[in-house]
Amino acid sequence: MVYACVLGLIALALMSWSLFDQGWIPIMMAMSVGQGIGTLSFALFLVIVIIDLRQAEFRPSLPPKSKTPEDD
Amino acid sequence: MHVSPLSWIALTCAIVAAGIMLYYLVKRPPLDAAGKSVMMLGVGVLPIMVAMIGNMEGLAATEHQSFCGSCHTMDMWIEDANDPESESLAAIHSRSHKFGDKSCYVCHKDYGMFGYAMTKIGGMNHVYEFLSEWMWYDRDEVIEKIHIVRPFKNENCMQCHSMTGKIWNEAADHRGLLEDLRTGKTSCASAGCHGYAHPFSKPDEETPSHAETHSALQAPAAEGR
Numbered sequence: 001m002v003y004a005c006v007l008g009l010i011a012l013a014l015m016s017w018s019l020f021d022q023g024w025i026p027i028m029m030a031m032s033v034g035q036g037i038g039t040l041s042f043a044l045f046l047v048i049v050i051i052d053l054r055q056a057e058f059r060p061s062l063p064p065k066s067k068t069p070e071d072d
Numbered sequence: 073m074h075v076s077p078l079s080w081i082a083l084t085c086a087i088v089a090a091g092i093m094l095y096y097l098v099k100r101p102p103l104d105a106a107g108k109s110v111m112m113l114g115v116g117v118l119p120i121m122v123a124m125i126g127n128m129e130g131l132a133a134t135e136h137q138s139f140c141g142s143c144h145t146m147d148m149w150i151e152d153a154n155d156p157e158s159e160s161l162a163a164i165h166s167r168s169h170k171f172g173d174k175s176c177y178v179c180h181k182d183y184g185m186f187g188y189a190m191t192k193i194g195g196m197n198h199v200y201e202f203l204s205e206w207m208w209y210d211r212d213e214v215i216e217k218i219h220i221v222r223p224f225k226n227e228n229c230m231q232c233h234s235m236t237g238k239i240w241n242e243a244a245d246h247r248g249l250l251e252d253l254r255t256g257k258t259s260c261a262s263a264g265c266h267g268y269a270h271p272f273s274k275p276d277e278e279t280p281s282h283a284e285t286h287s288a289l290q291a292p293a294a295e296g297r
Binding site: 004019 | 075079082083086089090093094096097103108111112114115116119120122123125126127129130133134136138139142143199
């Protein structure tokens with residue numbers, strides 16, 4: 001998550017720069033490098049969420065059902 | 073520097089998103105369901121909004137003279153277009169409010185269904201050319217070596233000058249060359265007709281005299297009225 005946040009901050013800085021300086025360098029940087037880094041940041045975040053969700057599937061949220069004589 | 077309201081919205085989103093990410097980096101709160109939801113906002117939703125608005129504003133900015141002029145190789149062309157004394161086609165058109173600050177784009181863009189996309193692809197080629205070669209040239213070298221990537225199309229002139237107007241057709245040269253003009257065989261912006269759009273960039277080539285250019289331009293000017 002730390003990497004996602006750091007990359008996200010870099011991406012935001014690049015994208016925000018182009019809003020105020022509309023020369024070719026800021027605009028090209030924002031629309032290529034900035035958005036690329038931002039996408040990577042979001043992808044990292046999603047990977048973390050998916051890993052957490054997959055692990056959560058194996059965590060017992062309810063105590064195991066006790067066996068009753070009828071089950072047998 | 074003009075900053076649009078959309079840009080301020082994007083900046084607000086960016087500040088909030090940055091605040092969320094910095095809070096996480098400094099405080100390291102637990103990533104439970106609520107934490108993940110907030111991070112989804114900070115890493116996903118808000119930056120995507122910034123990117124979307126950035127795309128809109130960025131693409132709009134590429135239509136302005138200031139964008140074309142942000143490469144030093146275009147300095148002289150922008151100076152001529154904005155020179156109130158200049159009688160070049162570029163300057164005359166730039167003085168019209170229909171072109172104004174977007175005169176480079178309006179004249180040089182591709183029209184038609186895929187015109188916008190093709191223009192942007194062409195723009196990427198310009199970026200490549202600039203980075204790989206032209207950024208090292210000074211003004212004298214630029215004016216010596218620069219050339220348009222392909223001949224200027226009459227179709228672009230025809231977006232405004234439809235070649236069907238009464239006054240336009242009253243000019244004998246127009247009538248005589250109608251087919252050639254429509255097919256692009258004869259260029260509107262050539263030495264024998266209305267002159268080059270940027271004549272200063274062609275010092276060694278034949279250019280019409282001031283009087284010729286001026287008289288040739290009377291017909292379209294009258295048509296506009």
